Amino acid sequence: IQAMKNAGIYTTLSFYFPLWFDIKPGYGIPGYDTIENKKPFALLFFDETMQKYYKAWAQALLTTPSPYSGKPLADEPAVAFIEILNEDSYFFWTFTKRNIPAVHWQRLETLFGDWLIRQYGSLANAQAAWGNRRESGDAPAEGRMALYEAWSMTSGAVQSMGVDQKKRVGDQVQFLTENQRAFYSQMKAYI
Numbered sequence: 293i294q295a296m297k298n299a300g301i302y303t304t305l306s307f308y309f310p311l312w313f314d315i316k317p318g319y320g321i322p323g324y325d326t327i328e329n330k331k332p333f334a335l336l337f338f339d340e341t342m343q344k345y346y347k348a349w350a351q352a353l354l355t356t357p358s359p360y361s362g363k364p365l366a367d368e369p370a371v372a373f374i375e376i377l378n379e380d381s382y383f384f385w386t387f388t389k390r391n392i393p394a395v396h397w398q399r400l401e402t403l404f405g406d407w408l409i410r411q412y413g414s415l416a417n418a419q420a421a422w423g424n425r426r427e428s429g430d431a432p433a434e435g436r437m438a439l440y441e442a443w444s445m446t447s448g449a450v451q452s453m454g455v456d457q458k459k460r461v462g463d464q465v466q467f468l469t470e471n472q473r474a475f476y477s478q479m480k481a482y483i
Contacts, residue, residue, distance in 0.1 A: 294360040297370035305371055307353055308336070308346060309378035310386075319345070323393025333386040336377060337475045338400055350483055376479050382468040387442035401429070401436040407467045408437060418463070423456030440464060 293303045314330035315321050321341050324330050335342045354366040354374075365371055380386070389397055408418040415432040419425070429438030443449055445465055450458055 293365065293368065293370055294358065297368075302370055302372035304373055304375060305353065305365065306375040306378050307349060308376070310336075310380050323395040326395075327390065327393050329391045331386075331391070333380060333384075333391045334382055334400075335392070335396060336380065337382065337472050338403060339396060346479075347482060350479075354483070374483060376476060376483070382472055383442060383445060383465075385442055389441065397439070398436060401431075401439055402434075403471065404439055404464065404467050405432070405435040405437045407470070408463065409435075411463070422460040422463075423454075425456050425460065427460075 296303050310331045310333050313332075315324040315332050315335075316330075317325060319341070321332070321335070321339065332339075332342055336346055355364045357364050358368065361368065392400075405415060408415055412418040412421060415435070415437060418437070419430075419432070427438040427440075430436070431438075440461060445461055450461055453461065
């Protein structure tokens with residue numbers, strides 16, 4: 293950053309991209325021993341343990357004094373902006389059960405169930421709004437409602453759906469959007 297600054301060039305900090313590391317057993321994040329993929333796709337948006345790691349990395353990166361200027365990067369005017377997250381989203385092709393361990397997928401389904409209760413008053417009311425259509429994986433007694441993978445939220449997939457299924461997908465998209473936006477708001481405030 294100092295060399296770039298000396299050349300009159302601003303720097304972008306990008307320190308988190310799921311492809312840069314694998315989840316290892318010692319990280320305290322369960323489920324990755326059950327799937328082939330070890331990349332933490334979508335995990336940062338809702339997993340508190342992953343968010344603790346992220347915050348620790350951000351803090352170390354932004355508060356460690358530079359050996360050149362003595363200033364931490366948080367106070368360095370040559371840092372133009374900080375990218376919170378590179379190429380991950382609930383709406384990216386990686387949002388699949390193949391890439392996210394069942395324990396985390398089910399946690400997200402529980403968050404969806406909680407969101408539906410706030411929206412509709414109960415999971416039964418949500419299902420009624422969807423024409424009482426049930427999906428494999430719905431577990432209302434456990435407070436979980438199945439989520440569709442990313443493909444099912446695309447225009448190509450939605451065009452082939454009936455009105456009730458479109459309503460469910462629309463609710464899912466709203467839930468995921470609100471959840472993802474809350475993560476970004478939280479991390480913006482943290483940084």
